[in-house]
Amino acid sequence: MGSVVTVVPAKTSPKPDPHENSSVVFVSPIFRASTTKQQIRELFAGLKVLRLRTYRNNYAYVYLDSPVAAQKVVKEKNGVEFRGKQLRVALSTRSLAKERARAERAKLLMDAHSFNKKQAHKK
Numbered sequence: 001m002g003s004v005v006t007v008v009p010a011k012t013s014p015k016p017d018p019h020e021n022s023s024v025v026f027v028s029p030i031f032r033a034s035t036t037k038q039q040i041r042e043l044f045a046g047l048k049v050l051r052l053r054t055y056r057n058n059y060a061y062v063y064l065d066s067p068v069a070a071q072k073v074v075k076e077k078n079g080v081e082f083r084g085k086q087l088r089v090a091l092s093t094r095s096l097a098k099e100r101a102r103a104e105r106a107k108l109l110m111d112a113h114s115f116n117k118k119q120a121h122k123k
Contacts, residue, residue, distance in 0.1 A: 012112045024092040028059035028078075042083060044073065050072060063096050105120050 030040060032054050041049055044062060051063035064070050070091055078089040 012066070020093045022093060022095070023064045023067045024094040024096070025064065025070050025073050026059060026088075026090050026092045027060050027062055028088045030054055030060040031058050031085075032056060035083060039083070043077070047073065052098065053099075061092055061094055061098070063094075092119045 027040075037052055037053075039053065040060060040062070040071070046062075047069050048065040049062055051067055052060060053063075054060040062073070064073065074089050074091055077087060080087050080089075094116060
């Protein structure tokens with residue numbers, strides 16, 4: 001006959017919440033075609049906005065100066081009406097450091113592409 005196998009669940013520690021220390025909030029819907037960045041900044045008046053990124057798919061990321069400010073914004077602005085729509089405001093896993101690294105990688109790729117085009121034209 002076969003052997004008896006005993007299965008014991010692995011011990012796991014709780015995973016840290018990636019949103020816990022975030023100073024970036026996701027905001028939707030933000031209609032880029034009819035909303036200016038100034039209007040969005042006014043929505044966050046009284047807070048230090050380090051960066052504001054809007055996207056065509058009607059959302060934005062607002063980079064604030066601290067996780068405390070971000071948590072305050074989520075509590076105060078989630079569900080608030082903005083330009084006739086109810087906002088969804090949530091903590092994001094994005095960070096200003098990641099955003100800068102992404103921009104630097106994009107710049108390096110563009111520089112390499114430009115260099116390659118110049119080399120191709122020399123031939």
